[in-house]
Amino acid sequence: MANTALAGLETALRARKLDRTLTTALPPLERRDASALIATDVAALDACLRGGVPRGQLSEIVGRHSSGRTTLVLQTMAASTRRGEIAAFVDTFDRLDVASAVAAGIDLDRLLWVRGWGRASLPDEARRAESGAGPDGLINRALKALNLVLQAGGFACVVLDLADVPPAALTRIPFTTWLRVQRIIEGSDTACVLIAPQPLARSAGGLTLSLTGRARWTGDADRNRHLTGADLMVRVVSPRRRVDGEVSIAAFSNISH
Numbered sequence: 598m599a600n601t602a603l604a605g606l607e608t609a610l611r612a613r614k615l616d617r618t619l620t621t622a623l624p625p626l627e628r629r630d631a632s633a634l635i636a637t638d639v640a641a642l643d644a645c646l647r648g649g650v651p652r653g654q655l656s657e658i659v660g661r662h663s664s665g666r667t668t669l670v671l672q673t674m675a676a677s678t679r680r681g682e683i684a685a686f687v688d689t690f691d692r693l694d695v696a697s698a699v700a701a702g703i704d705l706d707r708l709l710w711v712r713g714w715g716r717a718s719l720p721d722e723a724r725r726a727e728s729g730a731g732p733d734g735l736i737n738r739a740l741k742a743l744n745l746v747l748q749a750g751g752f753a754c755v756v757l758d759l760a761d762v763p764p765a766a767l768t769r770i771p772f773t774t775w776l777r778v779q780r781i782i783e784g785s786d787t788a789c790v791l792i793a794p795q796p797l798a799r800s801a802g803g804l805t806l807s808l809t810g811r812a813r814w815t816g817d818a819d820r821n822r823h824l825t826g827a828d829l830m831v832r833v834v835s836p837r838r839r840v841d842g843e844v845s846i847a848a849f850s851n852i853s854h
Contacts, residue, residue: 634647635652635677635753635788636648637649637672637673637676638672638679641845641846642831645831645842645843650673650788651788651804652786653783653786653787654779654782654788654789654800654801654802654803655800656790656791656800656805657791657793657805657806658670658790658791658806658808659792659794659795659796659805659807660807661794661809662794663810664810665829666792667697667758667760668697669831670756671697671698671703672702674701674703674708675698675701675703675704677707678704679702680753681707682753683708683709683751683753684755685708685709685746686710687711687713687742687743687746687755689713689739689758689761690713690735690758690761691713691714692761693710693712713735713738732766733766739758739759740757743755743778744778744781747778747781748781750785753787753788754787754788755787756791756792757789757791757792762794764794767795774798775797775799803835803836804833805833805834806831806832807834808830808832809832810829810830811829828845828846829846830843831843831844
């Protein structure tokens, strides 16, 4: 009876083109070639990921503040632009540091930067509610921008930065939002990546990269200590343990959120 019910569910999902939500519909890992992946150009991580972040899928990079989330994303976008591809960064709270992007090697001529309202540019309290400039309003604007960018096509890597969104606001994002995102990018050459403080959403073929960071310092006195970089530990989680493992990265010379 259970097998009959499962078969009926799978048939209904395929009829509505929703079968990619089933992990059983994923192709064997060995059939995935390099063209179906976005390499990060971080050798140890790409080896763990068996080539990189999958195209046509929704993945996420999560961790606490200063865990290296944005640094890793900048490295990935830089690798993409070096290959002549176009990347997009939907910056919910307008926090992207352009100097860090340039230092990471991003070709700014190949980057679409969709800027949200930063704290300095928010209207005063009397206008904020009317304009929808609170956290929920900014998230909605960012999600609309993300959908427009994905529907336009032509991007190899599209990133949505939700790193500074309050946890309560994250829980108010309908789960159907991510199902719609996956429907847009399914079968495309676009890898969509979320930056978030905690696991939020990934598609059936996507990945979760969970980061923890440890700062590296030089000097032996408080006033003489200088931050020189960070050692990152990346834990990879994927559906049905297709790509799992941990990797330590000590190659970053700057820290971002």
